[in-house]
Amino acid sequence: xxxxxxxxxxxxxxxxxxxxxxxxxxxxxxxxxxxxxxxxxxxxxxxxxxxxxxxxxxxxxxxxxxxxxxxxxxxxxxxxxxxxxxxxxxxxxxxxxxxxxxxxxxxxxxxxxxxx
Amino acid sequence: xxxxxxxxxxxxxxxxxxxxxxxxxxxxxxxxxxxxxxxxxxxxxxxxxxxxxxxxxxxxxxxxxxxxxxxxxxxxxxxxxxxxxxxxxxxxxxxxxxxxxxxxxx
Numbered sequence: 001x002x003x004x005x006x007x008x009x010x011x012x013x014x015x016x017x018x019x020x021x022x023x024x025x026x027x028x029x030x031x032x033x034x035x036x037x038x039x040x041x042x043x044x045x046x047x048x049x050x051x052x053x054x055x056x057x058x059x060x061x062x063x064x065x066x067x068x069x070x071x072x073x074x075x076x077x078x079x080x081x082x083x084x085x086x087x088x089x090x091x092x093x094x095x096x097x098x099x100x101x102x103x104x105x106x107x108x109x110x111x112x113x114x115x116x
Numbered sequence: 117x118x119x120x121x122x123x124x125x126x127x128x129x130x131x132x133x134x135x136x137x138x139x140x141x142x143x144x145x146x147x148x149x150x151x152x153x154x155x156x157x158x159x160x161x162x163x164x165x166x167x168x169x170x171x172x173x174x175x176x177x178x179x180x181x182x183x184x185x186x187x188x189x190x191x192x193x194x195x196x197x198x199x200x201x202x203x204x205x206x207x208x209x210x211x212x213x214x215x216x217x218x219x220x221x222x
Contacts, residue, residue, distance in 0.1 A: 035211065045152075045160065045203055047211035058210050061117055094159055102150030102207065104162035104171060 002027040004095050004107035012089075012114050018082040022095030022107060025076070029053055033098035034071065034078045038091040039109075046091075050098050051078055085114045118142055118206050122214035128222040135191040137217045139204035144184045148208035151180055151189045154216075155200045163202075164189065194219070 008020035022034065035050040049059035051069040059067050063082070071078040082089060090113050096103035119142040129135045139149070147167040152160035162171045164180035167187055177192040191198055199221055204214040 102165035106159035
């Protein structure tokens with residue numbers, strides 16, 4: 001079955017750019033949307049955005065100015081960049097497959113802390 | 117941006133009882149509504165999509181209903197493994213989550 005795994009630095013300095021990659025295994029990345037969702041400690045889920053394998057994107061309007069997503073079909077990976085981070089961006093970041101009928105499956109999540 | 121509002125924030129239920137969770141959208145999302153279950157330290161799990169279709173492997177005690185702006189998730193007879201936080205998400209226009217409902221043991 002399809003599995004997703006997030007990877008990237010666990011600590012990012014304020015004002016810098018957060019970069020994460022999600023590797024898809026057990027299936028092709030083609031012909032699906034792929035999403036990023038985050039969750040601050042003890043809080044709810046926030047949808048960051050999604051990318052189709054063609055490169056088409058949809059972003060959360062509140063984050064749009066700072067978010068860039070990309071996809072590398074040759075590596076079965078997609079990526080998230082979030083610029084100008086602050087402590088408010090500290091969260092567990094999840095990647096997930098979006099089939100247009102909800103998000104499933106999800107990666108296990110990776111904690112990113114913004115701190116100097 | 118579509119705002120999703122869940123109620124109640126916390127629901128105290130005894131094992132074996134029925135739980136009813138609500139989710140309201142600020143504008144119509146048709147039937148483009150999903151429900152997720154999240155347990156501590158775990159990623160969310162898709163339960164329901166299309167407002168009422170159970171995802172693969174989800175027990176029949178979970179059911180979803182509604183369309184437009186009003187949605188309900190019902191757990192017919194709560195099992196010990198069902199105590200968790202539940203989120204709704206609209207995917208009609210981008211994707212927005214509700215703030216969650218915690219189902220706790222009474």
